[in-house]
Amino acid sequence: MRCIFSSLSRRIFCMLSGSLYIIVFFSTFTYAYYFIFYINFKYYTMRNTLNRRQFLSSAAIIGAAGATGAGSLLTSCSGGSKTQELIPLKPADQLYIPTLTDKAAEGKPLRAGIIGCGGRGSGATMNFLAAADNLTISALCDTFQDKLDNLKGQLKEKKGIEVPDANCFVGFDGFQKLIDCPDVDVVIMATPPVFRPLHFKACVDAGKHCFIEKPIAVDPVGARIILTAAKQAEAKGLCVVTGTQRHHQRSYVEAYKQVQSGLIGELTGANVYWNQNMLWYRTKEAAWTNMEWMIRDWVNWTWLSGDHIVEQHVHNIDVFTWFSGKKPIKAVAFGSRQRRLTGNQYDNFSVDFTYEGGIHVHSMCRQIDGCAGNVSEFIQGSKGSFDSSDMTIRDLAGNILWQYDKETEKQFQQNDPYTLEHVNWITHIRSGQPICQAEETANSCIAAVMGRESAYTGKEVTWDEMMSSTMDLMPAELAMDNSIDPASFKVPVPGSEPKAKA
Numbered sequence: 041m042r043c044i045f046s047s048l049s050r051r052i053f054c055m056l057s058g059s060l061y062i063i064v065f066f067s068t069f070t071y072a073y074y075f076i077f078y079i080n081f082k083y084y085t086m087r088n089t090l091n092r093r094q095f096l097s098s099a100a101i102i103g104a105a106g107a108t109g110a111g112s113l114l115t116s117c118s119g120g121s122k123t124q125e126l127i128p129l130k131p132a133d134q135l136y137i138p139t140l141t142d143k144a145a146e147g148k149p150l151r152a153g154i155i156g157c158g159g160r161g162s163g164a165t166m167n168f169l170a171a172a173d174n175l176t177i178s179a180l181c182d183t184f185q186d187k188l189d190n191l192k193g194q195l196k197e198k199k200g201i202e203v204p205d206a207n208c209f210v211g212f213d214g215f216q217k218l219i220d221c222p223d224v225d226v227v228i229m230a231t232p233p234v235f236r237p238l239h240f241k242a243c244v245d246a247g248k249h250c251f252i253e254k255p256i257a258v259d260p261v262g263a264r265i266i267l268t269a270a271k272q273a274e275a276k277g278l279c280v281v282t283g284t285q286r287h288h289q290r291s292y293v294e295a296y297k298q299v300q301s302g303l304i305g306e307l308t309g310a311n312v313y314w315n316q317n318m319l320w321y322r323t324k325e326a327a328w329t330n331m332e333w334m335i336r337d338w339v340n341w342t343w344l345s346g347d348h349i350v351e352q353h354v355h356n357i358d359v360f361t362w363f364s365g366k367k368p369i370k371a372v373a374f375g376s377r378q379r380r381l382t383g384n385q386y387d388n389f390s391v392d393f394t395y396e397g398g399i400h401v402h403s404m405c406r407q408i409d410g411c412a413g414n415v416s417e418f419i420q421g422s423k424g425s426f427d428s429s430d431m432t433i434r435d436l437a438g439n440i441l442w443q444y445d446k447e448t449e450k451q452f453q454q455n456d457p458y459t460l461e462h463v464n465w466i467t468h469i470r471s472g473q474p475i476c477q478a479e480e481t482a483n484s485c486i487a488a489v490m491g492r493e494s495a496y497t498g499k500e501v502t503w504d505e506m507m508s509s510t511m512d513l514m515p516a517e518l519a520m521d522n523s524i525d526p527a528s529f530k531v532p533v534p535g536s537e538p539k540a541k542a
């Protein structure tokens with residue numbers, strides 16, 4: 041009886057002291073949170089610049105602990121706290137978390153000019169307009185009148201916005217006219233990526249904020265133009281956001297916080313995938329010049345797109361660049377072309393990247409119908425792994441430590457990452473807090489180019505080679521005529537001929 045009573049009283053004591061402990065813990069926790077928030081806020085306002093390294097720090101760690109659930113914080117009377125063992129991956133001032141409010145900060149009216157009025161240019165235009173109040177589109181530019189007219193018509197019909205003819209520029213030199221247009225405050229770029237370095241540099245020279253769609257370079261010369269212009273943009277205090285929308289996707293941002301908090305330990309490897317059906321293509325029409333055909337069919341030509349490892353798969357490579365903050369030292373790759381109908385690109389690539397610290401990342405991308413699909417990233421750490429396909433973090437035994445709760449998105453009205461990237465961009469512009477994502481995205485593009493070049497040649501390709509390479513895929517002359525010969529763009533064949541039998 042005494043035994044039962046003493047066991048009961050021990051339990052009651054344990055429950056009471058546990059409750060007290062929880063209350064004390066959460067009060068401390070709450071105060072700690074506000075204290076850390078206050079410190080971060082002070083730090084943020086003192087620096088008066090967000091640049092690429094805003095806050096996060098302890099807030100993310102607390103966020104991480106909170107997201108794993110109180111169960112793992114307070115295991116039992118006798119249990120320890122797993123999250124107390126977390127060792128953050130980076131110092132607080134090296135982490136950046138975007139502002140993902142439903143709408144951007146209020147502020148001065150902004151008039152955007154659009155360079156590239158195709159699918160994404162039109163999409164980005166609508167995303168920009170949805171991101172805040174007091175926004176309009178004041179100028180358009182495209183190489184083709186029909187593309188420009190299409191977006192002009194959409195703006196009038198859906199948004200009641202009339203872009204004056206005087207602010208519509210057609211042709212290869214249209215970008216400079218748009219950038220110089222006094223009615224343009226900010227620029228959105230969504231042409232095929234080979235043109236991005238030229239356009240971005242001109243925009244930075246003119247001192248205008250810009251949103252630049254990924255990829256932002258397709259070759260080493262273009263990448264170095266971007267890196268130099270990015271430094272100038274930072275020096276001028278400009279706001280430059282790239283179209284790597286996972287950086288603005290609520291689920292990825294939450295996962296990033298967890299990984300940075302140390303939940304999966306040190307990063308030790310990764311697999312990144314973009315395997316999907318064949319993309320679109322255009323066959324040549326009689327009225328089109330060679331250049332017109334190539335540009336209208338651009339996702340199949342390496343000089344225009346960088347090949348799909350750069351054009352599309354850069355998103356997944358970039359997730360590892362973002363989460364790890366590391367660059368690849370070398371790449372060994374293979375790839376092939378089996379199904380494509382136009383252009384000179386490959387259908388698939390498989391790359392073994394060796395990153396700083398000896399970390400291996402396997403990158404895999406394919407555009408062929410009727411094959412297994414997968415667009416995701418899997419990042420391995422010393423204590424667990426992150427899988428973006430189900431937005432889950434598991435420990436080494438496969439137990440779920442954290443999972444993104446999509447229900448939390450119900451508290452927001454805006455959950456579209458394509459719009460949220462504009463929300464964040466405009467907030468930075470209106471609050472006078474510079475941001476420049478161009479260097480980070482350029483690094484991801486260089487990684488993708490390394491993979492492509494290794495597959496094309498069969499050789500190992502290093503980061504240092506890329507940094508000194510004179511490879512420039514832009515034609516010397518840009519003219520909408522037949523001076524460019526599509527047949528001269530051969531499908532690359534790696535390695536050498538087999539030796540003849542002796």
Ligand SMILES: NC(=O)c1ccc[n+]([C@@H]2O[C@H](COP(=O)([O-])OP(=O)(O)OC[C@H]3O[C@@H](n4cnc5c(N)ncnc54)[C@H](O)[C@@H]3O)[C@@H](O)[C@H]2O)c1
Nearest residue numbers: 156157158159160161182183187230231233253254255283
């Ligand atoms: N972030 C994303 O998820 C995402 C999605 C789709 C496309 N994109 C990127 O957006 C960019 C555009 O892709 P898209 O799907 O809109 O292609 P698209 O072919 O639909 O549009 C490209 C437009 O640019 C125009 N153009 C070509 N060269 C030009 C030049 N020198 N000056 C002015 N205009 C020019 C074309 O005529 C066309 O209207 C690419 O970099 C692509 O990778 C990003």
